[in-house]
Amino acid sequence: MLDDETPGAWAPGGAARWWLHHSLAALTGDLRSLGVPLTIRRGAGQAVIRDLVAETGARAVHASFSPEPWARQRFRATAEALTPLGARLRLFRGASLFPPDRIRTRGDGAFSVFTPFAKACLALPKPPPPLPAPVHIAAAAAVDSLPESAWDLLPRHPDWAGGLRAAWVPGEREAQQRLAAFAAGAADRYAERRDFPHDDGTSMLSPHLKHGEISAGRIWHTIHAGVPGDSRDTFARELLWREFFIHRLWHHPAMPEEPSRPEFAAMPWRNDPVALEAWRRGRTGYPIVDAGMRQLWSAGWMHNRVRMIVASFLTKHLLIDWREGQRWFWDTLVDADLANNAGNWQWVAGCGADAAPWFRVFNPVLQGRKFDPDGLYIRRFVPELAHLDARLIHTPWDAGTVYPAPIVDLPAGRARALAAFAACRRAGPS
DNA sequence: TGAAATGTTGGGGCG
């Protein structure tokens, strides 16, 4: 079922739709081998499910929980619509590690700080081990189904998905293989390598996880079965950050729209379409930022360290609203997820519940030197700088190379950001 | 999961 109506502005973006198309194609094949047809429908979720239950006489609908405000509303409406049909809706933890209603503060509220949240998670019973895949499913009678093409998920004019095809293979089989390869390979040294974007030191499981091709529980179990201490704990912590933002969105449905810290409502964000477009296209003049934005545009994905750098650059040096960045990521990331996109943008922008402080401003030159010391990442995504040696590649304006001039002066941009926050803190409701 | 400004310390050059 593709529901473009209920989510409103947060219907899946372009890159996620591309992924979904191929993920479903893979799922169709997997189900065929079990002798089960995939039924494809389109429309408002609640009505589609109700009709399907009426047609099949199903007595239960099993679904994965998800924290989006529109999804919660859809679950509620669906459950109500099923009652007169004698069917019920059963929700499962799905892609999260812990049932959302199990994680509570002592005062029975939502957590706003990550560390106590993580502690509370670790105090819960461990996620149960994943069940083996079924070898047989009793197929229901076939009902009407749209052809896959009716979803119209792939880009055509132009077809910008070439980079995605080169980078990814959607589907459960590939998700399992990627997890197995990560667990047997890079996971061992995840703690040391994960911050270097040229290095394949991360799992790259995020789009598979996002699209339900693999569960967080399975990843958790695999990592805890075979990865040594430091890297295991560091990786598990990243899964818990994901869990934290799911928790936050569940309790604070306005997270994608409104800063969690009220004083940020008065922040004097700049309206600068030219700078915003330079950022989107990877033409800011700062190589590590441009490399990241071009990786995003071509592969639909960006290394986590670089996501932080480009987000800091947009919200601090350019003083552009984090929601502009969130929106661009939403449309371009194959792993675009409402809770994690909003949560991480608010984290970098300093306006989240448990966020990095506003004054933590990444200097893109220093970050580039630190995390891409040989310029390998930049060479890969910014080929016009590939000929520069490592000493100059982070500051092409010193190299006499033809390259976009920096769109903002770093010390000036930093000072402007600090001043803007000081002013908004004076003005705002604290 | 910073960076820049400011403060402190200690070694060495030098008058």
Added chain:
DNA sequence: ACGCCCCAACATTTC
């Protein structure tokens, strides 16, 4: 030999 200065290295504070 001694004090003075310089400054790099490191630590602390501030944004």
